Amino acid sequence: xxxxxxxxxxxxxxxxxxxxxxxxxxxxxxxxxxxxxxxxxxxxxxxxxxxxxxxxxxxxxxxxxxxxxxxxxxxxxxxxxxxxxxxxxxxxxxxxxxxxxxxxxxxxxxxxxxxxxxxxxxxxxxxxxxxxxxxxxxxxxxxxxxxxxxxxxxxxxxxxxxxxxxxxxxxxxxxxxxxxxxxxxxxxxxxxxxxxxxxxxxxxxxxxxxxxxxxxxxxxxxxxxxxxxxxxxxxxxxxxxxxxxxxxxxxxxxxxxxxxxxxxxxxxxxxxxxxxxxxxxxxxxxxxxxxxxxxxxxxxxxxxxxxxxxxxxxxxxxxxxxxxxxxxxxxxxxxxxxxxxxxxxxxxxxxxxxxxxxxxxxxxxxxxxxxxx
Numbered sequence: 437x438x439x440x441x442x443x444x445x446x447x448x449x450x451x452x453x454x455x456x457x458x459x460x461x462x463x464x465x466x467x468x469x470x471x472x473x474x475x476x477x478x479x480x481x482x483x484x485x486x487x488x489x490x491x492x493x494x495x496x497x498x499x500x501x502x503x504x505x506x507x508x509x510x511x512x513x514x515x516x517x518x519x520x521x522x523x524x525x526x527x528x529x530x531x532x533x534x535x536x537x538x539x540x541x542x543x544x545x546x547x548x549x550x551x552x553x554x555x556x557x558x559x560x561x562x563x564x565x566x567x568x569x570x571x572x573x574x575x576x577x578x579x580x581x582x583x584x585x586x587x588x589x590x591x592x593x594x595x596x597x598x599x600x601x602x603x604x605x606x607x608x609x610x611x612x613x614x615x616x617x618x619x620x621x622x623x624x625x626x627x628x629x630x631x632x633x634x635x636x637x638x639x640x641x642x643x644x645x646x647x648x649x650x651x652x653x654x655x656x657x658x659x660x661x662x663x664x665x666x667x668x669x670x671x672x673x674x675x676x677x678x679x680x681x682x683x684x685x686x687x688x689x690x691x692x693x694x695x696x697x698x699x700x701x702x703x704x705x706x707x708x709x710x711x712x713x714x715x716x717x718x719x720x721x722x723x724x725x726x727x728x729x730x731x732x733x734x735x736x737x738x739x740x741x742x743x744x745x746x747x748x749x750x751x752x753x754x755x756x757x758x759x760x761x762x763x764x765x766x767x768x769x770x771x772x773x774x775x776x777x778x779x780x781x782x783x784x785x786x787x788x789x790x791x792x793x794x795x796x797x798x799x800x801x802x803x804x805x806x807x808x809x
Contacts (some may be wrong), residue, residue, distance in 0.1 A: 460496075521774070591684060649672070
């Protein structure tokens with residue numbers, strides 16, 4: 437397969453850096469265009485970026501010149517595939533402009549997640565929602581050949597819904613309570629001031645509880661025609677910032693519509709293999725891994741399972757208030773951000789939506805990704 441040219445908006449931030457890390461040696465995509473704010477445009481990436489990841493900055497990327505964060509005026513031909521790592525207010529202005537230019541905008545921003553015609557997607561959970569992209573005005577106005585926006589969820593919602601989806605499928609969900617312990621990298625760089633977070637827990641992350649509660653409903657909702665019917669379940673969230681570098685930990689209590697035994701719940705997680713056999717480079721072999729350890733999962737030990745793309749679940753036990761409770765952990769800047777968007781792009785490539793523009797979306801479900809070329 438010929439590697440497709442891609443661009444990255446917001447390339448110097450923490451999520452932008454993760455995009456570069458994940459895409460630099462990707463077998464399907466080649467980074468051809470990097471963009472940043474006005475203060476960085478025109479500089480080389482190495483000059484503009486404080487590289488913070490554990491792997492070295494690739495020499496080719498370091499030498500690339502940053503382009504303006506706009507769809508026109510670039511010295512380099514604009515790729516048709518754009519990964520966006522922008523703050524919500526900036527994304528709200530810029531992402532529709534790139535879509536109007538015919539680009540597939542694969543966004544990590546919260547700006548359009550809850551917009552009715554924008555797919556909010558975790559491929560293992562609700563890949564069929566990608567049909568919504570055909571209803572977007574930028575797509576329809578060009579005879580099905582226009583650009584579009586696809587989003588991935590909030591970093592705390594992704595790991596959670598991976599654990600919830602197999603339970604919702606088999607038993608249904610009536611109500612859910614979740615308390616998160618979220619890593620500082622989720623706030624970007626420089627993020628939370630050291631004197632605010634060291635030796636401390638901050639029990640407030642702006643808009644985080646609202647995002648988590650709303651997005652779970654859309655992600656686990658049912659596609660009906662050109663809209664998503666939100667999951668009929670009560671969701672309550674507490675979101676906390678803790679002094680952990682990477683990895684969001686979530687304590688979950690759940691009431692199911694249908695009674696389930698411990699063995700049945702463990703089987704649901706173990707047998708949850710919706711992308712099996714599709715050979716997507718970024719997809720984890722086992723999206724939900726259960727750890728029997730009495731003190732697992734832990735961010736330091738478990739965040740890189742599945743190359744950072746798996747959700748690790750542990751401590752399943754009965755709940756005195758609801759039915760069951762457990763702990764789920766996921767890597768917030770890989771599975772919860774850049775990796776999620778890259779996996780969305782891989783599914784779009786499999787569907788022909790990154791090169792065969794205007795071809796109607798084939799019948800597609802999270803359990804049968806294969807489509808006719």
